[in-house]
Amino acid sequence: MSPLQKSVFLIAVMALIWGAGLPVSKLGVQALGAWPFRLACAFISVLFLYAVFWKPVNALSTTLDAMLYLKLFIIAIPNVFLVPVLNNIALEHLSISDSTSLIYTMPCFTSFFAMILNRKLDGFSIASLTFCSIGIWLIIGKLEFSSSHLIILSSALSWSIGSLIAQRLKTDIDFRVKVFWQVTFGCFCTFLVSPLFLDWPTEIMAFPGSLSLSAAAAILFMGIVGGAIVFYIWFYLIKLQSAEYASYATLFSPVISVVLAMTYFGEKPPASTIIGFALILASALIVNIVRPAWVSRKSPETA
Template sequence: MSFDRRSVILLVVLTIAWGVNWPIMKLGVAHFPAMGFRLLCMAGGVLALGLALRVRGEPLRVPPGQWPTVVRLALFNMVVWHLLAICAVKMLSSGRAAILGYTMPIWAVVWGLVLYRERIGAAAWTGIACALTGTVLLLSGELAALAGSPAGTLLMLCAAAGWGLGTQMMKRSRIEMPVGVLTFWMLVVTLPFLLLGTLAFESGWRLPDAVEWGAIAYNAVVVFAYCHLVWFVLARSLPPVVSSLSVMFIPVVGVFSGMWLLGEQPHWQDYAAIVLMFAALASVLLVPLLRRRLREARSG
């Protein structure tokens, strides 16, 4: 595990940028085809990330024999997540969608236990318990609304389960290529699936208006070209439980930014969930660092 000051800064920026995007997405798909919106965002993200990699001088070549791994990682980390999540966002409020989407850490733990016989320490179990309790609190005030949107709820839970499996796969992949190049090609692999979904299930295409173009630009540059890159760096460098729980504060940002942008009102459960999410983060990020410092002090 290598979690230094740079990783902390990246995680904070990732949390804010990704959390704010939930109400931004809701604005973007309010009157625009959802998969078409995601297709334009991802296409812009491919261009932005490809340009950034070229400026940095990184070759976009995929090493021989690595394409099956790239496609497999893209299917769970990108295709399942983006296809199902963007459809669910249209059916749910931005806050509810964010909360359900970030049950991902729980699914990552389940996949680790079932498929990989992963051992989880006491601190990680504490973090999981805090994160799960915080998620339940955030959902407690939304149960009636969620019951009225069973399709959106099911789609978002399936998206989260797929992303959780993809997180486990990302950590265990033995692919020999830079994370930026891997992210670029996973986005490219996902584009045809979004195009097929758009052509098969959506109609009423038109040019986006100013608000929709703004949401598309934010997603292309900030979410796809930056957030995905940072996330896959963390997912490959940290244990799956740690990387998964480290993003649990994103739904809190999503809920409160949705209140700010969309006029929703906070409840006591939202504030209690913040405390629990902080506890979850501390258990997987601060506790291991403190233990390491204590060992170093004793050995020194």
Template structure:
């Protein structure tokens, strides 16, 4: 396990940027077709990411034989996640959607155990237990609301399960494409699915208003052009449990930013969940560093 200072800083920025996006998405889809909103966000993200890569001097050319790998990675990481998650956000509050969506690390562990026979250390198990307890606490005050929105709940859990599987596949990917180019083409692969879903299932298209355009711009530049690029870079460099559990703090940011932006009030479960999420992060991120520091003098 290796987590340098740069990766840690990127994880913090990623957590804040993605967490704040949950209430932003809720504002964006409140009166606008959900898949249409995501389609505009992703189209803008493709343009922004493509421009950024070209300015860095990277080629967007796809080498021969790479399309099967790109499509295989795009289906769980992009298509399943974005199609199901944006529809669920329409049905659930931003906080509940974030909580359910970021059960992803638990799904990643389940896929690892069932499909890949991974062995997980005691510290990681402790982190998973803390993260799961925090998630249950955050959900405990919303049971009645979740029971009233079974479709949204199932859609978000399906999105999280797909993303968890995609995280495992990303770690095991043999593609030699640069992360930026891989992210760009996975977004391109996802666009036709969003367009088809919009044409088949949504009505009431119109031009977005100022709030919706702001949400689209934030998603295009920050979420798609930055967060996705950083996430897939870290997913390929770090073990799935580490990168997954690092994301478990995002729903906490989502819940509290939703309270700030949408006027919700915190409960004792929210504060206790924050402590549990910090414990989960410490068990995965800090424990190995402390163990390495402790064993260093002996090795010397």
């Protein structure tokens, strides 16, 4: 399988996982609360990755220097810690449709930051950012903006910054070990700050009593599939292609999320949300499809 074929396959898998991720998280958050649900998912992710990759993890971890651990910690903060936590908090008060539309502004932010870092004005990125900004405005509205909207936008911003950091911070070690430690550091940060938002140990001890079958299934899905596996694919795509490519690989996910929200949660997004969602999706398509097609067409002409 060529690198391009592998990338396309991984994009399809990642899109399906992330498309189901927000609706499944909504179930878990509704049943358990944002922090207990996130803590459980983070713990399951670490256990799963260690069970799968324990040999390379044990073999290499003792030989890694402090600077490398610091780099992995820095990468983990936005991607593995902030994004899932902010998503879960926002889902307590925000619909899946709004959450989905706003979290997938991430590719637009990534293109914008990449344009700044490369110090090169790109008309396609500017057009994409314009469409994205209008879409955000339509979704949140002037009078309906809430802290939950700000939280989910902060998650998208963290995601885009994290993807660029992951690409630029070079960590030349076994990829499996790299993903394990990033997820482990993300879990550590979640546990570290959770006492600020939870009544330890009262709420933690009450956790088993509130664990229904659907909540347990949501934890397992988001811990293993939507946590460990999808992060492995995400970081691998960044390594295989680029941060911008990986970020736009999420294009198909919001469609799946919105369909599930309408089907299983009975959500009926207003016209402004649908139009805003379409503009955000169009902004992503501009950079992911239109720009590459334009560049490939111009390249033979300049050759």
